[in-house]
Amino acid sequence: MLAARREWGSRGEGPPLNKTLLEVKGLKKHFASKKGWFGSAEYVQAVNGISLTVHEGETLSIVGESGCGKSTTGRCLLRLLKPTSGEIWFRGKDLTKLTAKEMRAMRSQLQMVFQDPFATLNPKLTIRKILEEPLVAQQVPKEQRSSLIEETVRIVGLNVSHLDRYPHQFSGGQRQRIGIARALMLRPQLIVADEPVSALDVSIQSQILNLLQDLQEQFGMTYIFISHDLGVVEHISDRVAVMYLGEIVELSDKAALFQNPLHPYTRALISAIPVSDPDEKKERIILQGDLPSPANPPAGCRFHPRCQSCMDICRTEVPKETTVNGQMVRCHLYS
Ligand SMILES: Nc1ncnc2c1ncn2[C@@H]1O[C@H](COP(=O)(O)OP(=O)(O)O)[C@@H](O)[C@H]1O
Ligand code: SF4
Ligand SMILES: [Mg+2]
Structure with a gap:
């Protein structure tokens, strides 16, 4: 399988491991919304100045409550949305500056897996046709397509016999496998997976997470x-970025983040994770x-307004990024 990826062309020859893939x-990303008082424009500051680096072969997670700007970030990174400002460097190019044609060529290396694949799989097309679409868009020769499609369905744990069925004939977990297969068709370097298991039963969630991890081991895939x-x-990440209201408030290695969360918001989120051991006592911090x-x-x-450690300075001054023992945190407690 790895050989097939190399045969695919120069896409397999990215920068060496542990190198920056995306910066x-x-x-x-500010969305113009309805006019405010007296006709003034109002902007939804969905993403408000985030900076991060993604290394080749790692999984960087972005975590935070619904509405904090995670999906908008993911879509901007792949230029499915046009950012308001900022830079997105991928293999020596700033994606924000690429023309539509240049971005189309880049698209084979950057793919997205969505929360609800059913919503994005055309119900009128067979799986074979759905998986062929990205190959057609990238002008992959016709004679190569069948073998690539068949190889990819096997990679994601489906059968070649499934190819002539339609999306509604599959379970939720199988549909997510099809969504992943579609993202893999062009052998991308980076996959942005937006809540890929949130719509699935817990038992199926771990199968899909394991599949993503296997793919990473086999092909050196990089995930956001x-x-x-x-x-x-906690299951899947190498590093974690915690997002709150359009900003990253903490970013560090997974182990450090879970063992020693610095930001009061991260602490509250971690305190709310259910514990499996009934003897383990954990004080839950309730977010107001x-x-x-x-x-x-x-x-x-x-x-x-929701912080238990709020000080006077917090109400007026925006906290700057600080690094504490290798953990990036944005909080006046550390400045
Ligand atoms: N197209 C849009 N127009 C206006 N506001 C939007 C649009 N898309 C998202 N938003 C708003 O931006 C904020 C962040 O949304 P989103 O990125 O979907 O958050 P998350 O994925 O973390 O739940 C939310 O307040 C949402 O309502
Ligand atoms: S800056 Fe102040 S309000 Fe914000 S998280 Fe830190 S302590 Fe809480
Ligand atoms: Mg979302």
Whole structure:
């Protein structure tokens, strides 16, 4: 299987492992929404200046409550949405500066897996046709397509006999395997997986997570894994970025983050993970209130209205990024 990827062309020859594959600098996405008072424009600050680096072959997770800007970030990274500002460097090119034609050529290396594959699989097409579409778009010669399609369905744990069926004939877990197969068709380097197991039963979730991990081992795939579920994130990540209201508030290795969370928001999220051992005592930090509107974010630290450690400075001054023992954190407790 690995050989097939190499045969595929130069895509298999990326930068060596542990090298930066993607670098994001100050990414913003503000959506213009309805006019505010007196006709002034109002902007939803869905993503408000995030910076991060993704290394080849790793899984970097982005975790946070629903509405914090995870999907918008993922879509901007693949240029499915046009960022308001910022830079996205991938293999020496700033994706934000590419023309539509240049981006089409780049698309084979950057793919997305969605939460609900059913919504994105055309119900009128057989699986074979669905998997052929990316090959047609990238002008892969016709005689190569069948063997690639058959190889890819086997890689994701489906049978070649499934190819002539339609999406509605599959279970949720199988449909996500098809969604993953579609993302793999062009042998990408980077996959952004947006809540890929959130719609699945818990027993099926682990099968799909294991599949993603196997693919990474076999093909050196790099993942940006988006989830609201820290339990899932703990299973799959190498590093974790915690997102709150459009900003990354903490980013570190998984072990450090789970053993020694620094940001009060990360601490609250981790305290809410259910424990399997009934003897293990854990004090749960209850988050007060809901996520504020990104159209009207709180001044100073965006988390301050919900923070148990809030100080005077937090209400007026935006905390800067600080590094503590290799963990990036954005909180006045550390500045
Ligand atoms: N097309 C859009 N127009 C206006 N607001 C949007 C649009 N897409 C997302 N938003 C808003 O941006 C914020 C972040 O959304 P999203 O990225 O989907 O969050 P998440 O994936 O973390 O749940 C939310 O407040 C959402 O309502
Ligand atoms: S900056 Fe202040 S309000 Fe924000 S998380 Fe830190 S302590 Fe809490
Ligand atoms: Mg989302």
